[in-house]
Amino acid sequence: MKFNHIAAQQLLALSFATFAFSATAMDKVTLKLAHNLDTSHIVHQTWVQMAKDLSAESGGKMKLRIYPGGQMGGPRETLELLQNGALDMTKAMANELEAFTPAYSVYSLPYLFKNDAHFNAVVHGPVGDAMTEATKEKGFFPVAAYVGGTRSFYAKKPIHSPADMKGMKFRVIVTPTTIRFIELLGASPVSIPLGEVYTALQQGVIDGAENNEPSYVQTRHEEVAKYYTENQHTAMPDYLVIANKTWDRLSDEQKAVLEKVLKKSEATQAKAWDLMVAESVKEAEKDGATFITVDKEPFRQALQPLYDDFKKDPVRGPWITKIESAGEGIAQ
Missing domain, CATH: 3.40.190.170 (Bacterial extracellular solute-binding protein, family 7)
Known part of the structure; x- marks a missing residue:
C-alpha cells in the first residue's frame, strides 16, 4: 500500500475548517522550511497542509516553501543554517537537538513516560516550555512538536x-x-x-x-x-524548529497566524499518526x-x-x- 496516499487521505479527512484572517495591513513573508524526510512521510504531509492553512489564514500574505528529502542537508546541517540565518525552519528529533541542548538527551531514556497522556503533558506542558527556553540561546527553538510513535x-x-x-x-x-x-x-x-x-x-x-x-x-x-x-x-517527539532571527522579524499578527496553524498541525498529525499505526498493523x-x-x-x-x-x-x-x-x- 502506498503510504503517501494513506497519509494524504488521513490528513484530508482530519483537516479542520480554515477561516480567513483579516490581514490587509500584514506584510508579505515567505518562510523556508527544509527537512530530511521523504515526501510520503506523515510529518511532511502535515506541513504541506500547514502551508495551505498558513496562506488561507493570512489572506495569502504568508507563504511556506518546503524543501524535503535532505535537499539542504541533514538535521545537523539545517540547524546550523538556522543559526546562520540562511533558513527559517527545519525538523529535528529530540536526540538531534541533544548536541545543542543536553536536556533533550532524557528522551532517549527507555520507559521515561507512563503512557501517551504523560508524554503529552511533558512535551506540550511546562516541562516542554522550559526546554524550549533553554534552546533559544542556540539561535533557534521548537515551535511545534509531533508524535514520533x-x-x-x-x-x-x-x-x-x-x-x-x-x-x-x-x-x-x-x-x-x-x-x-x-x-x-x-x-x-x-x-x-x-x-x-x-x-x-x-x-x-x-x-x-x-x-x-x-x-x-x-x-x-x-x-x-x-x-x-x-x-x-x-517515545521521542519530532520538532519543528524556527530560527530566533526569523521569529524576531515577524510581526505580532504574523506570529499569531503562525501559532494558530502550528497548533492545528500538531492536532492533525497526532490523529493521522494514530490512524497510520492502525493501518500499519493491519x-x-x-x-x-x-x-x-x-x-x-x-x-x-x-x-x-x-x-x-x-x-x-x-x-x-x-x-x-x-x-x-x-x-x-x-x-x-
Whole structure:
C-alpha cells in the first residue's frame, strides 16, 4: 500500500475548517522550511497542509516553501543554517537537538513516560516550555512538536521478556545510552545503516531491530522479522524548529497566524499518526507478522541501572525529576 496516499487521505479527512484572517495591513513573508524526510512521510504531509492553512489564514500574505528529502542537508546541517540565518525552519528529533541542548538527551531514556497522556503533558506542558527556553540561546527553538510513535523490538523469533533477548543481536541507532540499554537486556547492539537492515535480517547478520509500526512496514522488515513485540521502550517527539532571527522579524499578527496553524498541525498529525499505526498493523498482519503484547515491568526492572545513572547526572537528573512530577496523578 502506498503510504503517501494513506497519509494524504488521513490528513484530508482530519483537516479542520480554515477561516480567513483579516490581514490587509500584514506584510508579505515567505518562510523556508527544509527537512530530511521523504515526501510520503506523515510529518511532511502535515506541513504541506500547514502551508495551505498558513496562506488561507493570512489572506495569502504568508507563504511556506518546503524543501524535503535532505535537499539542504541533514538535521545537523539545517540547524546550523538556522543559526546562520540562511533558513527559517527545519525538523529535528529530540536526540538531534541533544548536541545543542543536553536536556533533550532524557528522551532517549527507555520507559521515561507512563503512557501517551504523560508524554503529552511533558512535551506540550511546562516541562516542554522550559526546554524550549533553554534552546533559544542556540539561535533557534521548537515551535511545534509531533508524535514520533513508540519504538519497540521486532525479531525473527518471539520476544516475551528480556530473558528471550539473551545473546541476540539488535540493530539500533548507536549512542552510549542505546548501547547500555541493549546490553542490560542481555543482547548485543549492532550499528547498521537503515537501508541495510532488511538484508542483514534476511542473512542472519542480526536477529532483530527496533522501530515504530509504520517504519516496520514501510521498510518491509515485517517480511523478514515476523514478530513485533509491543514493549514500547522509547517515545521521542519530532520538532519543528524556527530560527530566533526569523521569529524576531515577524510581526505580532504574523506570529499569531503562525501559532494558530502550528497548533492545528500538531492536532492533525497526532490523529493521522494514530490512524497510520492502525493501518500499519493491519498491513503487517496481512504479511504474516505477529504482534505480541507483553508485560513491560520486567523490561523496566532490567533497565533500572540505566535510569539510576541518568538521575545522578547533574544535567539530566533535574529534567527527569520534572518529567516524573508531570506524570503524578496520571494513571499507568
